Amino acid sequence: MRIGLLGTGPWAERVHAPVLAEHPGIEFVGVWGRRPAAAESLAEAHGVHAYPDVDALLADVDAVSIALPPGVQPDLAVRAAEAGCHLLLDKPVALTVPDARRLAAAVARHEVASVVFFTVRFGGEQGPWLEKQAAVGGWFTGRSDWLGSVFAPGSSSPYAASPWREEKGALWDVGPHALSVLLPVLGDATLVTAAAGPRDTVHLVLRHEGGASSTLALSLTAPVEAGGTGMELRGSAGVVHLPERGEGPVRALHRAVDALLDSARTGTPHPCDAAFGLRVVEILAGAEQSLATGGPVDVR
Incomplete structure (x- = not known):
C-alpha cells in the first residue's frame, strides 16, 4: 500500500512520519502540509517527496495518514475518500456532527477503509x-x-x-x-x-x-x-x-496501520472506523x- 502523510506538526513529525517510514507493509510516498517549508523539511528527513499540491499526492497513493487539526481534517479526508484513498484518521474526526457525518458518508459511499487512531484501542x-x-x-x-x-x-x-x-x-x-x-x-x-x-x-x-x-x-x-x-x-x-500503558504512541500507530491494511484487504470495517468516530x-x-x-x- 502506497501511503501519504497530510500534516507537518509535532504529532506528524514525532509519530506519523517515523511509523510510515518504518512499517514493512507500506510504502511511504510523500508529505503534504499547509506550511510548504515544513513539508519539505519533514519529507527530506524521511527521503520522500514533498507535495505542494494535495490532489497530486492523493493521485499517487492508495491511502493517507492524517495528522491535522480536527477542524481541518474532514474536508481533506472527504477529498481523499473521493480520490479512492483509504484513511488513517486522527481523533476527533471533526468538531461538528455535520462534518463528522459528511466524512463517514464519504467513506461509505466510496467504499474505502478507515481507521481512527484512538491510541489506547491499539495498545x-x-x-x-x-x-x-x-x-x-x-x-x-x-x-x-x-x-x-x-x-x-x-x-x-x-x-x-x-x-x-x-x-x-x-x-x-x-x-x-x-x-x-x-x-x-x-x-x-x-x-x-x-x-x-x-x-x-x-x-x-x-x-x-x-x-x-x-x-x-x-x-x-x-x-x-x-x-x-x-x-x-x-x-x-x-x-x-x-x-x-507501557509503550508510546509509535507502537500503537504501527498496529493502527496493520488494522487499516487488514480492513482494506478484507473489506471488513474496523471497530474504530469513521462511523465510530462519528458516534x-x-x-x-x-x-x-x-x-x-x-x-x-x-x-x-
Missing part, C-alpha cells in the same frame, strides 16, 4: 484487555479519567502551541480517548450530562444502552503532579482496571450541549 495490552472485558459483560458501572497537563503551569508539552486544543479543551481532545475505551465495553451511550470543573476540566455522566452508567473526568489543565489516566469497571465479575463526535456534541443548558441530553 499492546489495552486492546486485548478491552475485548476480554466486553466478552465478560455484566458490568454495573465504569469510569475513565484522562487528566492531562498540556496547559498546566510548568508543562513542557509540545502540544501546548495548539490553538484548537486551547479553544476546545479537554472535552474534545482527551474526551474521545475516554469514550473509545468505555463504549466498546459498556455499550453505546443514550444520555449524557456534563458539568464544568476547574479551568477546562469537564466531568461527564453517561447512561449506556445496556443499563450501565459511567463517569468521565477530563482535563488538559490538571497540575503536573496530579495528571494521569485510568479506567475502572465494576460488575458481577468484580473490579478491574485497564492495564497501564464519538455525536456524544461530545451532546456533552457540549449539556454544559450550555445545565441538563441531560439524549444522544440516541
